[in-house]
Amino acid sequence: MKYISTRSKIKPVSSAEAILQGLAADGGLFVPEKIPTVSLEEIDALKDKTYEERAAWLLGKYLTDYTADELGECSELAYNWFDVPARVPVMVLIQDPKNPTAPVGAMELWHGPTSAFKDVALQMLPHLMRLALKKVGETKQILILVATSGDTGKAALAGFADVPQTKVMVFYPDGGVSKIQRLQMVTQRGDNVNVTAVRGNFDDAQSGVKKIFGDKKLRAELDKLGVKLSSANSINWGRLVPQIAYYFSGYVELIKANQIKLGDRILICVPTGNFGNILAAYYALKMGLPVKGMICASNVNNVLTEFFVTGTYNRNREFFKTITPSMDILISSNLERLLYHETNGNFKQVKHYMDELAAKGQYTIDDKLKARLQRLFHAEYVTEDETRLFVKRVYDSFKYLTDTHTAVAMTALSKYRGRSKDFTPVLTASTASPYKFTSAVLTALGQSIDGVDDLAQLEKLNVLTSVRVPRNLAELSHAKILHEDVCDKDEMAERVLQFASK
Ligand SMILES: *Cc1c(COP(=O)(O)O)cnc(C)c1O
Numbered sequence: 169m170k171y172i173s174t175r176s177k178i179k180p181v182s183s184a185e186a187i188l189q190g191l192a193a194d195g196g197l198f199v200p201e202k203i204p205t206v207s208l209e210e211i212d213a214l215k216d217k218t219y220e221e222r223a224a225w226l227l228g229k230y231l232t233d234y235t236a237d238e239l240g241e242c243s244e245l246a247y248n249w250f251d252v253p254a255r256v257p258v259m260v261l262i263q264d265p266k267n268p269t270a271p272v273g274a275m276e277l278w279h280g281p282t283s284a285f286k287d288v289a290l291q292m293l294p295h296l297m298r299l300a301l302k303k304v305g306e307t308k309q310i311l312i313l314v315a316t317s318g319d320t321g322k323a324a325l326a327g328f329a330d331v332p333q334t335k336v337m338v339f340y341p342d343g344g345v346s347k348i349q350r351l352q353m354v355t356q357r358g359d360n361v362n363v364t365a366v367r368g369n370f371d372d373a374q375s376g377v378k379k380i381f382g383d384k385k386l387r388a389e390l391d392k393l394g395v396k397l398s399s400a401n402s403i404n405w406g407r408l409v410p411q412i413a414y415y416f417s418g419y420v421e422l423i424k425a426n427q428i429k430l431g432d433r434i435l436i437c438v439p440t441g442n443f444g445n446i447l448a449a450y451y452a453l454k455m456g457l458p459v460k461g462m463i464c465a466s467n468v469n470n471v472l473t474e475f476f477v478t479g480t481y482n483r484n485r486e487f488f489k490t491i492t493p494s495m496d497i498l499i500s501s502n503l504e505r506l507l508y509h510e511t512n513g514n515f516k517q518v519k520h521y522m523d524e525l526a527a528k529g530q531y532t533i534d535d536k537l538k539a540r541l542q543r544l545f546h547a548e549y550v551t552e553d554e555t556r557l558f559v560k561r562v563y564d565s566f567k568y569l570t571d572t573h574t575a576v577a578m579t580a581l582s583k584y585r586g587r588s589k590d591f592t593p594v595l596t597a598s599t600a601s602p603y604k605f606t607s608a609v610l611t612a613l614g615q616s617i618d619g620v621d622d623l624a625q626l627e628k629l630n631v632l633t634s635v636r637v638p639r640n641l642a643e644l645s646h647a648k649i650l651h652e653d654v655c656d657k658d659e660m661a662e663r664v665l666q667f668a669s670k
Pocket residue numbers: 284285286319402439440441442443444445446494495573599600
């Protein structure tokens with residue numbers, strides 16, 4: 169299978185090339201030429217497979233230039249250290265007494281090394297990249313540069329640590345991340361990792377990294393050292409494709425838990441930011457997973473809710489910092505792929521919308537496209553108070569602790585069910601461990617966090633609920649600090665050169 173761009177007619181590339189390039193040369197995103205389909209029998213056969221086998225099977229549908237053995241190995245390396253045997257377990261949660269046939273499965277995507285769903289993709293991507301280098305005959309080392317406001321940095325470090333032919337370097341704003349986020353990063357082990365604090369805020373770190381990518385002289389010097397820069401951000405096809413796998417896995421888990429029968433249609437509900445996770449659900453639907461539609465849940469940064477309701481995407485609006493920071497996004501980059509597929513590959517139209525977005529901060533899709541999207545997606549947004557209330561209500565009723573992002577999804581689901589009276593069984597993406605956002609969860613449960621520092625909060629939540637603290641977070645208080653470097657914004661390029669020549 170080959171990959172083409174969402175914005176113009178380019179020469180199709182292999183999946184290895186798409187993964188190494190990240191973005192197409194015309195600024196578009198890579199999409200598969202044709203979405204592969206699967207039969208119900210194939211889905212049924214997944215029941216007896218491990219998560220690693222299910223993931224390798226799904227990857228094989230798209231990454232046809234990789235062998236089954238290679239994909240099996242990547243999958244083992246990525247997932248065999250997730251901290252539960254199921255890797256991505258599904259908890260059957262809310263049995264509405266009035267609707268016993270309307271179960272809600274919470275698909276826990278956060279049992280990886282950093283306790284958030286980004287691990288599912290970022291544990292896989294480095295291995296796909298390493299093999300891609302071989303396939304295209306690239307002998308240089310890849311240096312992944314990341315600017316982070318907290319979570320992505322650690323997930324990238326954990327994914328790339330000790331992966332041959334790669335290096336990973338993370339810049340974070342000095343004093344601009346939580347104590348736990350900082351500890352997670354500065355204690356990262358591995359011979360090929362570097363973590364540097366930048367004096368300034370996240371924008372300084374981010375613009376510094378962007379400048380380095382655009383610095384031709386620096387790139388030439390790196391080239392002499394045998395090093396090529398790359399990024400691991402969420403528009404890379406290699407990050408999207410591992411996410412499609414868990415929707416198939418979640419579906420068969422619902423069958424195994426006797427909540428649905430093979431062929432029954434489900435709804436999928438996703439707390440959405442950059443539109444990567446929910447787009448993976450869309451691909452699953454297009455491949456033949458029995459999915460009736462997707463619920464796109466947003467917080468008060470509700471640009472997507474407005475888009476699906478009105479057809480206008482408008483980023484010109486106030487930006488709110490919320491207790492669901494991973495959803496505080498005004499440009500959902502992966503939406504471009506959806507527009508491409510739902511216009512039947514009309515890249516001129518997609519490019520027009522994206523040019524409008526860049527020039528004016530908004531675009532409006534035509535009525536035909538809007539109608540198509542509205543048949544597939546139900547959009548709802550949720551306020552801060554509603555989110556906190558939900559965390560408390562679910563804990564009080566079921567002793568099930570959810571993080572705030574997952575709470576946004578489940579609240580959006582209640583709103584959707586209230587409005588539509590549609591009680592189709594639901595698979596909800598649970599995207600972070602409650603311990604990843606401890607202060608918001610404690611506050612939601614009515615606890616005071618005045619004067620209680622990050623690490624003490626973990627303990628407080630554990631004492632209160634008896635829910636286990638993920639090992640990677642529990643170990644932080646005595647992990648060795650390995651990265652103490654701090655630099656100015658204009659010293660970042662120099663730090664990259666130093667690390668590249670090590
Ligand atoms: C990244 C993230 C999201 C949003 O996912 P997208 O793929 O960007 O839509 C939701 N919840 C958590 C906890 C995340 O880390």
